[in-house]
Amino acid sequence: ILNVEQSPQSLHVQEGDSTNFTCSFPSSNFYALHWYRWETAKSPEALFVMTLNGDEKKKGRISATLNTKEGYSYLYIKGSQPEDSATYLCAFLNSGYALNFGKGTSLLVTP
Amino acid sequence: DSGVTQTPKHLITATGQRVTLRCSPRSGDLSVYWYQQSLDQGLQFLIQYYNGEERAKGNILERFSAQQFPDLHSELNLSSLELGDSALYFCASGPGSPDNEQFFGPGTRLTVL
Numbered sequence: 626i627l628n629v630e631q632s633p634q635s636l637h638v639q640e641g642d643s644t645n646f647t648c649s650f651p652s653s654n655f656y657a658l659h660w661y662r663w664e665t666a667k668s669p670e671a672l673f674v675m676t677l678n679g680d681e682k683k684k685g686r687i688s689a690t691l692n693t694k695e696g697y698s699y700l701y702i703k704g705s706q707p708e709d710s711a712t713y714l715c716a717f718l719n720s721g722y723a724l725n726f727g728k729g730t731s732l733l734v735t736p
Numbered sequence: 737d738s739g740v741t742q743t744p745k746h747l748i749t750a751t752g753q754r755v756t757l758r759c760s761p762r763s764g765d766l767s768v769y770w771y772q773q774s775l776d777q778g779l780q781f782l783i784q785y786y787n788g789e790e791r792a793k794g795n796i797l798e799r800f801s802a803q804q805f806p807d808l809h810s811e812l813n814l815s816s817l818e819l820g821d822s823a824l825y826f827c828a829s830g831p832g833s834p835d836n837e838q839f840f841g842p843g844t845r846l847t848v849l
Contacts (some may be wrong), residue, residue: 629778642833668738668826669779671837716781718834722792724769726779 631727646730648715652696664711684714705734740841754815767805768810773824
């Protein structure tokens, strides 16, 4: 099992705040880094799959960056909205086929 | 709706029993992945099938087995159930390449009493 660490564990922000979370993973044998969003009572939904060092991806107000040499990825949410409240999971893939998930960052956005 | 279906939604059974969880992938996806989400644990990868063949194995117990059928649906069999097997079991599907996103089903909540 490969160690994937996410921080913070939870976060509570006000509507309109921008926020970011960190995912740390082993920097050796990197293949891909996945971000998923998991709303309560639903199933995880893919946000991004990133494979190249320096990759930046964006979907609406959410963006992510990747540093494979130092083993971290940041997820940014600009102007948080209550509907952004969810658990954000990252998952690391090395040269094998198994995704190793972190425990997630739980985000609560209050109006 | 991801297009991945899982049945049943909930399952309550007793220790020592055997259950089968079923998953139908999204149309066109060849790969099926099984995950376990226990209390206080992250999503744990169990096993992956690609076009009927086992492709990758995670920390799947010997009491658990899976298969993928010619129509690409998959079943996860859990036997000699223990209290600690109570968890949310997710199936995901995808094209099969590791750098493709996976699409998760709604999950099966297993409770072992």
